[in-house]
Amino acid sequence: MTNLIIAALLLFLLGLAYQQGWSRSQAVATATGTRLHSRPVYHGALAAVWVLVPAVLVLGLWTAIGPDMTRNFILSQLPPDIAALEGNALNSAVARIMALSSGSGVAGTVEPYEAAAAQALDQFRLLSYLVVIGAAAGTGVLALLLVRRRIVPRLRARNEIEMVVRLALLACSAIAVLTTFGIVASLFNEAIRFFTFVNPLDFFFGTVWNPGFATTGTGAVGQYGILPLLWGTVMVAAIAMLVALPIGLMTAIYLSQYASRRVRDVVKPIIEILAGIPTIVYGFFALVTVGPALSGFGQAIGIDIRSTSALTAGLVMGIMIIPFISSLTDDILRQVPISLRDGSLGLGATPSETIRRVLLPAALPGIVGAFLLAVSRAIGETMIVVLAAGNSPVLRANPAEPISTVTVTIVNQLTGDSDFAGPQSLVAFALGLTLFVMTLGLNVFALYIVRRFREQYE
Amino acid sequence: MDMMAGKFAANVTPLEEGMSLSDHPIRLEARDVCVHYGAKQALYDVSIDIPDRAVTAFIGPSGCGKSTFLRCINRMNDTIEGARVTGRIALDGEDVYDRSLDVVELRARVGMVFQKPNPFPKSIFENVAYGPKIHGMVRNKAEAEEVVVSSLKRAGLFEEVKDRLHEPGTGLSGGQQQRLCIARAIATRPEVLLMDEPCSALDPIATAIIEELIDELRENFTIVIVTHSMQQAARVSQKTAFFHLGKLIEEGDTANIFTNPAKKQTQDYIMGRIG
Ligand SMILES: Nc1ncnc2c1ncn2[C@@H]1O[C@H](COP(=O)(O)OP(=O)(O)OP(=O)(O)O)[C@@H](O)[C@H]1O
Ligand SMILES: [Mg+2]
Numbered sequence: 001m002t003n004l005i006i007a008a009l010l011l012f013l014l015g016l017a018y019q020q021g022w023s024r025s026q027a028v029a030t031a032t033g034t035r036l037h038s039r040p041v042y043h044g045a046l047a048a049v050w051v052l053v054p055a056v057l058v059l060g061l062w063t064a065i066g067p068d069m070t071r072n073f074i075l076s077q078l079p080p081d082i083a084a085l086e087g088n089a090l091n092s093a094v095a096r097i098m099a100l101s102s103g104s105g106v107a108g109t110v111e112p113y114e115a116a117a118a119q120a121l122d123q124f125r126l127l128s129y130l131v132v133i134g135a136a137a138g139t140g141v142l143a144l145l146l147v148r149r150r151i152v153p154r155l156r157a158r159n160e161i162e163m164v165v166r167l168a169l170l171a172c173s174a175i176a177v178l179t180t181f182g183i184v185a186s187l188f189n190e191a192i193r194f195f196t197f198v199n200p201l202d203f204f205f206g207t208v209w210n211p212g213f214a215t216t217g218t219g220a221v222g223q224y225g226i227l228p229l230l231w232g233t234v235m236v237a238a239i240a241m242l243v244a245l246p247i248g249l250m251t252a253i254y255l256s257q258y259a260s261r262r263v264r265d266v267v268k269p270i271i272e273i274l275a276g277i278p279t280i281v282y283g284f285f286a287l288v289t290v291g292p293a294l295s296g297f298g299q300a301i302g303i304d305i306r307s308t309s310a311l312t313a314g315l316v317m318g319i320m321i322i323p324f325i326s327s328l329t330d331d332i333l334r335q336v337p338i339s340l341r342d343g344s345l346g347l348g349a350t351p352s353e354t355i356r357r358v359l360l361p362a363a364l365p366g367i368v369g370a371f372l373l374a375v376s377r378a379i380g381e382t383m384i385v386v387l388a389a390g391n392s393p394v395l396r397a398n399p400a401e402p403i404s405t406v407t408v409t410i411v412n413q414l415t416g417d418s419d420f421a422g423p424q425s426l427v428a429f430a431l432g433l434t435l436f437v438m439t440l441g442l443n444v445f446a447l448y449i450v451r452r453f454r455e456q457y458e
Numbered sequence: 459m460d461m462m463a464g465k466f467a468a469n470v471t472p473l474e475e476g477m478s479l480s481d482h483p484i485r486l487e488a489r490d491v492c493v494h495y496g497a498k499q500a501l502y503d504v505s506i507d508i509p510d511r512a513v514t515a516f517i518g519p520s521g522c523g524k525s526t527f528l529r530c531i532n533r534m535n536d537t538i539e540g541a542r543v544t545g546r547i548a549l550d551g552e553d554v555y556d557r558s559l560d561v562v563e564l565r566a567r568v569g570m571v572f573q574k575p576n577p578f579p580k581s582i583f584e585n586v587a588y589g590p591k592i593h594g595m596v597r598n599k600a601e602a603e604e605v606v607v608s609s610l611k612r613a614g615l616f617e618e619v620k621d622r623l624h625e626p627g628t629g630l631s632g633g634q635q636q637r638l639c640i641a642r643a644i645a646t647r648p649e650v651l652l653m654d655e656p657c658s659a660l661d662p663i664a665t666a667i668i669e670e671l672i673d674e675l676r677e678n679f680t681i682v683i684v685t686h687s688m689q690q691a692a693r694v695s696q697k698t699a700f701f702h703l704g705k706l707i708e709e710g711d712t713a714n715i716f717t718n719p720a721k722k723q724t725q726d727y728i729m730g731r732i733g
Contacts, residue, residue, distance in 0.1 A: 361580070
């Protein structure tokens, strides 16, 4: 309710300011008989921005300091013996009063002092609410008056609006960047804590993964060699890419160059459905169908293939990634100008020569990008490997044996009771950081390749 | 009419001494060719004979179907979704739309320079060597180099690019790209060469070089050229066909068309009154 009223107030201010800026600019132009530098819409928009910013600042300020002020007010209303409580006891006393005031019930009997405090809180809330709204509206109106005085025919409202738009866009992209930095910083922080328990050299170059259990933890730390996990991750991702890359590429080539419109219209959505299947479903599929089938096949030809293994997980992950590669590559191939294809065909090249020698090279940067994105996905993929890779963090070369990956291990280390105090759970952050650095490295590499290729041909 | 004769007569390239167009065997024969793009008809019943070892010019206002007809000859319209060609086009008496005909081989024999320069995103060298390589016409680097250099020279581009043969062809200027595409087309030694406005972006000197090239190619090959320049049509061609709104209005000896057109429309176009 309160939020709705505030939103309505802001909207009203916005509309008013826009209208004022718009009509005022025309009025001054007519009065002075000069041409406006910017069209009235820009004056309107600029006035709206100028009015909105102070009002929003006031509201933002209240959001920041309001809760503390409310709490202090409640404390001042409590009898001294209650107010002298500490920690959880105090918090729950405050929470009871807030619950009473907001009308949701509380357990147990309501003490008289509680009822009184709740009533006082009601009044405080109403008052502060009115003050805030008044302040927001007041600053808004004040700003509007000031803005009206600024409006003269030569005011470069258009340029200022362009600047505002630029800042707004910048702020939006800053959100993504800041979030990334925040995540990395927290990963880094916790990883550092982990490295106070375990020597980084043992972590990055250890070949044995045997963290032991947090509950047994007296001082026994266990062994945290990441190499078996990295090896498992790389093996599964490599098998997945071996499956997905050729099939995805061929599919894309068929769809973009050979398929008739009708075939395309049917096949493409079906392939894209593959991409929409939740990965946990692929996990079942691997566990229940592909694993046993592979192991049966292995028996038939006399090779021992375990039903949960790097092979099973890699194969199914490859199937999952096919649409990713085929869809991206298809789009990229279709972006190659038709005139290039015509030029090649016109010289008597066959369609396949044209694809190999002209279209694929022209599309290569995009294809490499798609490939590396797909690799990032394969490395970060979790559900399929949790279910189908066998969860056996042992350094093994044979893909037919169970393995474990970085992602699976993170899941294992974080499930169960974890208090983020011992290395058993903190290792998850070190693993996460490693994964992040790997995918980051891949992306940087992809950019580098794409750039180099572009320089060569553009 | 006299005025027209004066304007163009001096420019018309005469055929070889004592020869008339009728002495040239017919290389390409089109009968009742209609083209539809989806529901829209772009060409109406075009019938024309194109003589061997001569230059035939297609003229006509923009959008009248010159490129469309040209693309029918080497079946480049096959690649356009929704394009439909009916009628008969025969190369040396063989229907090019026949099921048994291999379209890849057809396009190797009938080369094309497209209206819009379309160099591959490869080096200048690779652009020109592309055709000879895929057709196995060159066996090693030295042979490829020979073909590339001679083709570039004939297209009048070599001097400008000889120091940067291994830089991308897409980095050339518009007119240079156009000549690169011409060099690329002649490198495969097609028997018939279709040129769609090959000089549209060229200065007079480069144009003169290309026209010389066309004259030289004419000795051995069949050439069809689309042009918007009446002077150019008069200078390089022996036969001219005038298209208007998808129809072939008039065709005949270039000298005749330019000095004594049978149709009023042709005359108006040549004199610059329509189009
Ligand atoms: N790919 C296409 N799809 C649909 N319509 C087309 C296509 N190509 C050409 N057309 C239409 O066919 C008609 C003839 O086009 P065409 O390109 O043959 O003209 P043109 O004589 O070469 O013109 P210009 O001198 O401008 O190059 C035009 O009306 C054009 O709009
Ligand atoms: Mg054209």
